[in-house]
Amino acid sequence: MKKIASIQYFNLLVGASVLLPMSLAAQSSASSHQNDAPNAQGDAPNAQGDVSITIYNNGQSLIQDKRQLNLPIGRSKQQFPDVSARIRSETVTLSGPGIGIVEQNFDFDLLTPAKLMEKAVGQTVTLIRTNPASGKETRLRAKVLAANGGVVLQIGNNIEVLRDDGLPVRVIFDKVPPNLRARPTLSVTLESQNGGQTPTTLSYLTPNLGWEADYVTLFDEAKQTIDVQGWVTLTNKTGTSYRNANIMLVAGKSAPGKGRRNFGGFGRLGTATIEQAGTESNSRERLGDFYLYPLSSRTTVANAQQKQVSFMDVKGAPARNTYEFNVGRFNNRDFASASSVLKFTTSKSGGLGDQLPAGVMRVYMQDRRGDPQFIGESLIESTPLGSSMSIKTGDAFDVKVKSVVEVRKRINRSRWQTTMRYDFTNARSNMIMVDLVQSGLWGDVRIENQSIKGKRVSADRMEWPVAVPANGKASLTVTFDTRY
Numbered sequence: 001m002k003k004i005a006s007i008q009y010f011n012l013l014v015g016a017s018v019l020l021p022m023s024l025a026a027q028s029s030a031s032s033h034q035n036d037a038p039n040a041q042g043d044a045p046n047a048q049g050d051v052s053i054t055i056y057n058n059g060q061s062l063i064q065d066k067r068q069l070n071l072p073i074g075r076s077k078q079q080f081p082d083v084s085a086r087i088r089s090e091t092v093t094l095s096g097p098g099i100g101i102v103e104q105n106f107d108f109d110l111l112t113p114a115k116l117m118e119k120a121v122g123q124t125v126t127l128i129r130t131n132p133a134s135g136k137e138t139r140l141r142a143k144v145l146a147a148n149g150g151v152v153l154q155i156g157n158n159i160e161v162l163r164d165d166g167l168p169v170r171v172i173f174d175k176v177p178p179n180l181r182a183r184p185t186l187s188v189t190l191e192s193q194n195g196g197q198t199p200t201t202l203s204y205l206t207p208n209l210g211w212e213a214d215y216v217t218l219f220d221e222a223k224q225t226i227d228v229q230g231w232v233t234l235t236n237k238t239g240t241s242y243r244n245a246n247i248m249l250v251a252g253k254s255a256p257g258k259g260r261r262n263f264g265g266f267g268r269l270g271t272a273t274i275e276q277a278g279t280e281s282n283s284r285e286r287l288g289d290f291y292l293y294p295l296s297s298r299t300t301v302a303n304a305q306q307k308q309v310s311f312m313d314v315k316g317a318p319a320r321n322t323y324e325f326n327v328g329r330f331n332n333r334d335f336a337s338a339s340s341v342l343k344f345t346t347s348k349s350g351g352l353g354d355q356l357p358a359g360v361m362r363v364y365m366q367d368r369r370g371d372p373q374f375i376g377e378s379l380i381e382s383t384p385l386g387s388s389m390s391i392k393t394g395d396a397f398d399v400k401v402k403s404v405v406e407v408r409k410r411i412n413r414s415r416w417q418t419t420m421r422y423d424f425t426n427a428r429s430n431m432i433m434v435d436l437v438q439s440g441l442w443g444d445v446r447i448e449n450q451s452i453k454g455k456r457v458s459a460d461r462m463e464w465p466v467a468v469p470a471n472g473k474a475s476l477t478v479t480f481d482t483r484y
Contacts (some may be wrong), residue, residue: 047081051245053301055234057253057358059210063242065202073195075102078188084206085184085239092186096200098193105187117147119177126172127155127162184240208237209301211249213359215312215380217391218372219319219342221365226319226344228352230312232293234301241302249311251357252290252382275457278346278386284355291355314352319344323434324390325401330418330480333403335425337395338434340376347386356383363393388457398427399434399468406477414483417448422476426468436464436476448479 049067056062069078094101127140142160146152151162162169192198216229232249236242285292293311301307323338342363345351361380364372376393383389407419422436436454439461447454447462454464468474 046241046243048243051242052248053209053242053245054248054250055209055211056250057211059207061206061209063202063204063206067200067202069096069198069200071099071190071192071195071198073192075189075191078190080186080188080202081184082240083184083186083202083204084209086206086208086237087184087186088205088207089186091203091205093203094188094190094200095203096198099198099200100191101188102191103189114147116173116177117144117151117171120144120173121147123174125174127153128170128172130169206238208239210235213251213311213357214308215356215359215361217342217361217363219321219363219365219375221321223316224318224320225316226314226342228312228314228317229310230356231308232295232311234307234309236301236303236305236307239303241300241305243300244298245301246298247295247301249293249295249357250287250290251293251355273390273392274381274383274387275343275390275461276388278384278388280347280384280386282348282354282385291357293357312352312354314354317344317352318350323396323399323432324392324437325422325434326437326439327403327420327422328440330405330408330420331403332405335400335402335423337397338399338401338424339392340394340396341435342391342393343389344391345386345388346383351386353385355385356380358382361391363391399432400425401434401436407479411481416482416484417479418482419449419477419479422466422478424466424468424474424476426470426472426474428470430470432468434466434468436466438462438464438478441480444483446481448481449477450479451475451477454478 047067048065050065052064052066054062054064063084065080065083067080071078089104092104094104121144124141124143127142129138129140130136131138140155142153142155144151145154145159153160153162162171186202212233212235214231214233216231218227220226234247285294295309295311299307299309320343322341322343324341325336325338327333346354346356358379358381360377362377363375365375367373376391378391378393380389380391402423404421404423405418406421407417409417411417420438424434426432441456441460441462450464452464452466454462456462464476464478466474466476
């Protein structure tokens with residue numbers, strides 16, 4: 001008896017590549033010797049076994065799928081449905097006692113109504129048209145001539161276009177083409193020495209399954225503390241769902257990848273600064289130069305889904321809000337806004353106590369009513385344990401800074417002396433601190449004079465904390481001795 005595939009209400013718009021809703025009832029072959037029953041929740045059948053996924057920051061993932069096969073002795077062809085539709089077939093390995101791979105094929109041409117019609121070009125199908133007034137059905141045999149943006153049929157001596165004329169139409173196909181699959185399927189020809197029930201592990205790499213870190217930070221201005229909730233955002237665009245999977249995240253760049261997605265809201269994201277890179281370590285597992293973040297419990301990552309899972313929850317870590325103005329060169333600069341920044345550390349003592357995977361940190365503060373309000377976001381790099389962080393949340397409305405070159409003179413053939421004055425204004429009703437940052441201080445730069453004592457925070461960076469009175473002004477003067 002022939003297999004019958006039926007498309008209910010198959011309608012195509014003439015002159016447009018639009019496929020209207022339709023239902024498909026078609027038989028398709030299941031995986032050989034696989035447990036393919038629906039799960040307890042009534043979801044669609046799934047042939048995967050015990051799945052473990054290692055997800056890297058660059059959008060690549062390693063899938064390890066442990067399945068039980070009932071193998072005959074000798075050569076046989078086994079099918080593995082429910083692999084990634086984006087599988088990198090050249091990375092596939094199948095391991096198990098007493099088996100070897102002879103040949104493998106990946107069938108990614110999936111069974112859809114449109115594909116079914118495309119594969120029927122040159123073949124004969126049955127049209128069933130229903131009279132909406134009487135309900136009487138009429139059956140016609142038709143040859144499919146084309147299916148490019150519309151379906152062209154030959155019915156007897158007439159050429160017709162199957163179009164959306166409001167009449168119910170069904171198209172019945174005699175069979176499902178052998179190279180169309182209901183699910184992405186890997187076919188493997190094996191040689192088995194022993195046969196019988198054999199545990200196997202199918203491993204492969206796939207793109208389009210990635211993760212990103214996001215941080216929700218609530219700053220308590222009165223207590224000068226932060227609460228940080230770290231979230232992993234998993235995105236699955238592989239064409240396949242992975243159910244009850246054991247997931248391991250790898251933090252670090254394993255290969256060049258695309259940049260972060262474009263975020264809206266407050267315009268372009270600022271970039272967080274690691275003022276001082278940390279030198280601490282902890283017991284977190286490493287893989288080469290990468291850190292591993294295993295999810296605490298198994299989870300399902302459905303196809304075309306984003307899922308968020310918590311991986312960090314820190315309460316009451318010390319932090320301070322301040323203002324910062326960064327000067328890169330010795331030159332005159334008109335009044336410009338200082339940056340509003342949040343400063344904290346990732347150290348085990350008095351900090352967040354963990355390494356931070358690269359991601360986006362969003363900062364909130366409570367208003368007078370106690371409601372958290374969003375104030376800014378910044379990209380952060382992969383940050384070692386023990387680092388001092390400076391998160392820019394925006395530009396200050398009421399705090400301005402101006403730089404003035406007061407004196408610049410040559411001391412000798414190789415040395416220059418430059419005196420800089422930095423003027424600060426504060427239109428707020430409270431005293432504020434501004435960290436004046438002078439960067440680019442490479443080489444044997446010497447500070448000859450300074451009206452406020454500063455500190456060197458890195459090889460090319462110095463900071464001066466400047467107190468600016470409420471509704472007032474302040475100035476800082478520094479004399480530099482440099483080679484240029």
